[in-house]
Amino acid sequence: MVIVLHREATLDQRHAVESRLRDLGFQVVYSPNGSQVTMAAVGEGTMPPLDEMRALPGVAEVRRIPSPFKLASRTFRTESSVVKVGDVEIGGKSIVLMAGPCTIESEEQLVKTGAAVRAAGARIMRGGAFKPRTSPYSFQGLGEEGLKLMRRVADMHGLLVISEVMDKSQIALMDKYVDIFQVGARNMQNYPLLRELGSVERPVLVKRGLAATVDEWLMSAEYVMSGGNDKVLVCERGIRAYETYTRNTLDLNAVAVAKSISHLPVIVDPSHAAGIRDKVPPLARAAIAAGADGLLVEVHYDPEKAICDGPQSLFPDQFTELSGQIRVIAEAVGRTLQS
Ligand code: PEP
Ligand code: MN
Numbered sequence: 102m103v104i105v106l107h108r109e110a111t112l113d114q115r116h117a118v119e120s121r122l123r124d125l126g127f128q129v130v131y132s133p134n135g136s137q138v139t140m141a142a143v144g145e146g147t148m149p150p151l152d153e154m155r156a157l158p159g160v161a162e163v164r165r166i167p168s169p170f171k172l173a174s175r176t177f178r179t180e181s182s183v184v185k186v187g188d189v190e191i192g193g194k195s196i197v198l199m200a201g202p203c204t205i206e207s208e209e210q211l212v213k214t215g216a217a218v219r220a221a222g223a224r225i226m227r228g229g230a231f232k233p234r235t236s237p238y239s240f241q242g243l244g245e246e247g248l249k250l251m252r253r254v255a256d257m258h259g260l261l262v263i264s265e266v267m268d269k270s271q272i273a274l275m276d277k278y279v280d281i282f283q284v285g286a287r288n289m290q291n292y293p294l295l296r297e298l299g300s301v302e303r304p305v306l307v308k309r310g311l312a313a314t315v316d317e318w319l320m321s322a323e324y325v326m327s328g329g330n331d332k333v334l335v336c337e338r339g340i341r342a343y344e345t346y347t348r349n350t351l352d353l354n355a356v357a358v359a360k361s362i363s364h365l366p367v368i369v370d371p372s373h374a375a376g377i378r379d380k381v382p383p384l385a386r387a388a389i390a391a392g393a394d395g396l397l398v399e400v401h402y403d404p405e406k407a408i409c410d411g412p413q414s415l416f417p418d419q420f421t422e423l424s425g426q427i428r429v430i431a432e433a434v435g436r437t438l439q440s
Contacts, residue, residue, distance in 0.1 A: 102127075102141070102142045102148065102151070102154070102163060102164070102165055102166065103132075103139060103140070103141050103162075103163070103164045103165075103166060103176055103177050104118060104122075104139070104140050104141075104142070104154060104160060104162070104163050105137050105138070105139050105160075105161045105162040105163075106118070106137060106138040106139075106140075106159050106160060106161055107137070107159055107160070107161040108136065108137055108161075109159075110138065110158075110159030110160075110161075111159065114157070114158045114159030114160075115138060115159060117157065117158070117159075118140070118154075118157050118159065118160060119140065121149075121154075121157065122140075122142045122146065125142070125146040125147050125148075125149055126144065126145055126146035126147055127142035127143060127144050127145075127146030128142070128143050128144040128146075129141070129142060129143075130143060130172055132177055132178045133178075133331070135179075135180065137161065139177070139178075141166070141171055141172060141177045143171045143172065143327065151163045151165070164176055168316070168319070168362060169316055169320060169323075170316070170319040170320050170322065170323040170363070171323065172323055172326040172327060172331070173319050173322045173323045173326055173333070173363045173364070173365055174319075174362060174363060174364070175361070175362055175363060175364050177364075178364040179364070180364065181193075181360075181364050181366070182331070182364045182365055182366060183366070184304050184332045184333070184334060184366055185332075186225075186261055186280050186281060186303075186304055186332075187261050187280060189224045189225065189261060189439060190439070191304075191334060191366045191368075191394055191395055192334075192365070192366030192394050193394075194435075194436050194437060195431075195436065195437045195438065195439040196389060196393075196394060196395055196396075196427065196431050196436055196437070196438050196439065197224055197225065197368075197394065197395035197396075197439050198218075198221075198222055198223040198224065198225070198395065198396055198398065198424060198427070198438070198439075198440075199223060199224070199225035199226070199227050199263055199368070199395060199396065199397045199398070200218040200221075200223040200225075200226070200227060200396075200397075200398045200399070200400045200420060201214055201215065201218060201223075201226040201227040201228045201399070201400060202214055202227070202228050202399065202400065202401045202407065202409075202414065203228075203229060203232075203372075203399050203401075203407065203408075203409040203410035203414065204228065204229045204230075204232050204240065204242055204243075204247075204407075204408055204409040204410075205228040205229065205230050205242070205243050205247035205248075205250060205251050205264075206243070206407070206408050207250075208250055208254065210401070210402060210403075211226075211228065211250055211251055211254040211255075212254055212257070213402035213403075213417075214400055214401055214402045214417070215254045215255060215257070215258045215260060216258055217400065217402060217417030217420065217421070218260075218400050218417070218420060219258040219259060219260055220421070221417070221420050221421040221423075221424040222424045222428075222438060222439075222440030223260065223420075223424075224260065224261060224439055224440070225260060225261045225262070225263050225280070225281065226251065226254075226255045226258070226260040226261070226262055226263070227263050227264070227283075227397055227398075227399070228247070228251050228262075228264060229242055229247075229264060229265045229409075230242045230243055230244055230245070230246075230247035230248045230251070230264055230265075230275075231244065231264075231265060231266065231267045231268075231271055232265070232409065233265070233267055233285050233287045233288070234409075239409075240408050240409060245274060245278075248264065248274070248275060248277075248278035248279065249278065251264065251278065252278040252279075261280040261281065262278065262279045262280050262281070263279065263280065263281040263282075263283050263306060263397070264278070264279045264281075264282075264283060265282075265283040265284070265285050266282045266283065266284065266294070266298070267285065267288060267294075268291075268294060269293055269294045269297040269298075272297055272298070272301060276301065276303065279303065280303060280304075281303060281304045281305070281306055281334070282298055282301065282303055282304070282305045282306070283305075283306045283308065283336075284298070284305060284306065284307045284308060284321070285308055286308045286309060286310050286311050286338055286373070287310070287311070289307060289308060289309060289310035289313055289317075289318065289321045290310060290313075290317070290321060292324060295307075295321055295324035295325050295328075296324060296325075296328055297328075298325050298328070298330060299324065299325045299326070299327060299328010299329055299330045300328050300329060300330065301330060302330075303332070304330075304332035304333065304334060305325050305330060305332065305333050305334070306333075306334040306335070306336050306368060306397075307321050307322050307325065307333060307334070307335050307336065308335075308336045308338050308370070309335070309336065309337050309338060309340065309352075309355065311340060311341045311349070312340060312341055313340070315355050315358050315359060315362075318335060318355070318359070319335065319359065319362070319363055319365075322335050322363070322365055333365055334365065334366045334367075334368050334394075334395075335359060335363070335365050335366070335367055335368070336367075336368040336369065336370055336397060337351065337352055337353075337355050337356050337359070337367065337368075337369050337370070337374075337388075337393075338369075338370035338373045338374055338397075339351045339352070339370070339373055339374025339375070340352050340355075347374070347375050347376055347377060347380060348373065348374070348375060348376020348377070348413070349373060349374045349375075349376065350374070351369070351371060351374035351375070351384050351387075351388070353369075353387060353388065353391045356369060356388060356391045356392055356393050357391055357392055360392045366394040366395065367392070367393050367394055368393060368394060368395045368396065368397055369384075369385070369388035369389075369393040369395075369396055369397070370396070370397040370398070371384035371385040371388060371396065371398065372397070372398055372399040372410070372413045372414070372415075373399075373410075373413070375413060376412065376413045377412065377413060378404065378412060378413055378414065378415060378416075378419070381398065381399075381413060381415055381419075381423075382415075382419065382422070382423045382426070385398060385423055385427065386423070386426055386427065386430055389427055389430045389431055389434070389436075390430055390433070390434060392434070396427070398415060398420065398423075399413055399414040399415065400414060400415045400416075400417060400419075400420045401414040401415075401416075402417055404416060424438070424440075428440075
């Protein structure tokens, strides 16, 4: 349930509404939205008749939140959220490019790839130090050594850092090096991890699980938000369908749906959706046309030699060309490209 107070509501009236909600067993969360005080009653409380709440002094409006996710819903917050990281804003008018290798391999790899993606307009560098590999025998990532390298190289190029956290035990370590925590598709329903990320200061990007519905995906975002962290981004990265030509199937329906039922910024990862280098740019272009707020793209200075996901990693020149196209498409849909 969302309660909006009158602009003239007094502090005492606000406290009275809040304590009524707490007496009913709800947790009260304020929306940072707009000039009118907006609060959501979430949790296991007993729902009162809405008219009873409407009758309380100072109350302007009471609405039920029909979706299972509450804080992530547009009913709670009608304006799109803008997540600020350093001097980058995600979710506003301006589109953000995040790019880099699948996995951190070496200083040379990061320096060359970082320089190329920054020159092409990326503001955030991606790269995994802890890799969720299908096989336990595959390269598992460089861990802290990789994070240190990425932080240094990103700072050198004026880039921010996004990297995947696989387990809650990695949060404290990663917090020293990253700007955004990425929750991978395989961990979208790792609830202890999501809960722990609810109490970090940094933004969290939640990827959609391979077989997750939009509601399940947004419920994972809700887990993080319910812990007090409202800096959440959601990322569509392709779902498993019956088609085998591509690695996954990019669900642009989900982008349009998530944008309408949630206020959270929606990012698209066309790389893991396509799995094939040449198919990444068309999907990326379509994602921006469909309303995505940013892209997460795998780029490697020498993808043929990449340890992980080389076949889907763009050459730097391809990324530069794509960035130019994204700029044009962004303008066509009333947006700009942050660069
Ligand atoms: C990744 O971004 O490197 C990754 C492992 O992606 P996903 O979790 O979407 O498979
Ligand atoms: Mn990858």
